[in-house]
Amino acid sequence: MTTTIPVGGEGFAAYEVVVGRGLLKKAGARVAALKPTRAYIVSDETVAAIHGETVRGSLASAGLATGIVTVPAGEASKSFEQLEAVLDRLLAEGLDRKSLVVALGGGVVGDLAGLTAALFMRGVDFVQIPTTLLAQVDSSVGGKTAIDTPRGKNLIGAFHQPRLVLADIEALATLPIRQVRSGWAEVLKHGLICDAAFFDWLGGEGAAGAEGDPDALERAVIRSVEIKAQIVGEDEKEAGRRALLNLGHTFGHALEAELGFGDALTHGEAVALGCAMAFRFSARQGLCSAADAEKSEAGIKAAGLPTRLADVDQIFSAEALIGRMAGDKKAEGGRLTLILARAIGDVFTDKDVDAEVVRAFLIEEGAAA
Ligand SMILES: NC(=O)c1ccc[n+]([C@@H]2O[C@H](COP(=O)([O-])OP(=O)(O)OC[C@H]3O[C@@H](n4cnc5c(N)ncnc54)[C@H](O)[C@@H]3O)[C@@H](O)[C@H]2O)c1
Numbered sequence: 001m002t003t004t005i006p007v008g009g010e011g012f013a014a015y016e017v018v019v020g021r022g023l024l025k026k027a028g029a030r031v032a033a034l035k036p037t038r039a040y041i042v043s044d045e046t047v048a049a050i051h052g053e054t055v056r057g058s059l060a061s062a063g064l065a066t067g068i069v070t071v072p073a074g075e076a077s078k079s080f081e082q083l084e085a086v087l088d089r090l091l092a093e094g095l096d097r098k099s100l101v102v103a104l105g106g107g108v109v110g111d112l113a114g115l116t117a118a119l120f121m122r123g124v125d126f127v128q129i130p131t132t133l134l135a136q137v138d139s140s141v142g143g144k145t146a147i148d149t150p151r152g153k154n155l156i157g158a159f160h161q162p163r164l165v166l167a168d169i170e171a172l173a174t175l176p177i178r179q180v181r182s183g184w185a186e187v188l189k190h191g192l193i194c195d196a197a198f199f200d201w202l203g204g205e206g207a208a209g210a211e212g213d214p215d216a217l218e219r220a221v222i223r224s225v226e227i228k229a230q231i232v233g234e235d236e237k238e239a240g241r242r243a244l245l246n247l248g249h250t251f252g253h254a255l256e257a258e259l260g261f262g263d264a265l266t267h268g269e270a271v272a273l274g275c276a277m278a279f280r281f282s283a284r285q286g287l288c289s290a291a292d293a294e295k296s297e298a299g300i301k302a303a304g305l306p307t308r309l310a311d312v313d314q315i316f317s318a319e320a321l322i323g324r325m326a327g328d329k330k331a332e333g334g335r336l337t338l339i340l341a342r343a344i345g346d347v348f349t350d351k352d353v354d355a356e357v358v359r360a361f362l363i364e365e366g367a368a369a
């Protein structure tokens with residue numbers, strides 16, 4: 001059985017997110033229905049070794065001319081260097097404007113392949129086949145594509161919507177537990193943003209999802225995609241409400257950048273810690289109750305995710321973090337923007353956060369003065 005969630009809104013063509021089992025081996029027919037001249041796979045070395053042949057074989061069986069280019073696994077591949085290498089490979093292979101890029105992998109591959117598709121011959125179609133929980137619940141949906149630079153996270157990118165997303169729950173069976181939990185962080189984030197009952201389910205009946213239980217994962221993927229589809233449909237280019245999906249990211253991206261995008265924190269772990277910080281900051285400002293800040297932290301911690309700076313083996317400088325936050329894409333005119341909370345399930349954007357208040361908070365949290 002599959003569940004299909006439509007994503008559509010003003011200014012972009014609607015597409016379907018299909019959630020189910022066994023979708024990798026049936027991908028060919030669904031991609032062929034889009035009638036591309038070629039369907040070229042972009043993946044990372046780890047995913048290609050596990051799932052590359054299943055998808056390549058399925059595309060070929062559906063009569064599609066195909067091939068695969070891989071990048072090293074990990075955040076470091078969201079770089080100008082890998083973007084250039086992948087684009088060059090597509091040119092060398094003779095792809096044309098009606099060729100299609102298939103992003104097979106986690107959020108790193110999705111963001112890189114999506115940006116490749118946005119740039120190649122000024123834009124070709126692409127299909128997302130997300131193989132991490134994080135990519136299924138978040139990055140494959142909504143059309144944000146990007147690479148990082150040493151100056152910050154996702155600073156170079158484009159909005160480019162996929163034509164189709166195939167989220168195969170069976171693909172998650174090979175995912176290391178740390179990566180399952182990282183994806184769970186973005187799932188928890190969706191509950192914290194706008195669905196308190198979902199957040200409760202994630203910490204109760206659905207908690208087995210954080211340990212890899214496929215039934216709980218499937219429900220978590222479906223509800224997350226519904227939430228994200230609704231928000232993206234209202235505000236594709238983040239003129240307003242879409243910024244709420246950035247809960248935890250102003251802190252989280254600053255931490256990731258300070259750590260040089262290395263292995264110390266995955267993106268999901270940084271978001272988990274950032275969400276806990278956003279709720280504590282909100283409580284400190286009297287915007288939400290201390291009880292909700294504590295409850296959000298407990299829910300995140302119960303899933304084996306970090307909630308405190310002390311959970312990371314690094315001393316952060318408050319000054320450096322504020323510098324990173326001022327360079328975030330949400331910041332306007334140098335003013336800090338944060339997604340803050342009134343309660344679990346009720347968050348809002350504050351576009352004028354006082355940097356001195358943030359500095360005091362970061363020092364309280366354990367950052368160096
Ligand atoms: N575009 C968006 O809206 C959006 C949303 C959220 C996150 N992101 C981005 O996504 C990235 C993080 O994505 P991620 O957490 O998926 O990380 P990732 O893509 O690095 O994947 C994590 C690891 O899991 C491995 N892997 C992937 N699928 C596997 C499988 N089925 N079995 C075994 N191993 C597998 C990968 O090789 C990699 O080593 C970040 O760069 C983040 O900024 C983008």
Ligand SMILES: O=C(O)C(=O)C[C@@H](O)[C@H](O)[C@H](O)COP(=O)(O)O
Nearest residue numbers: 138142144153154242245246249329
């Ligand atoms: O889709 C969105 O919008 C999000 O903010 C989802 C985030 O989880 C994701 O990490 C996104 O890439 C962050 O976007 P950015 O604009 O802050 O780079």
Ligand SMILES: [Zn+2]
Nearest residue numbers: 186249267271
């Ligand atoms: Zn994220």
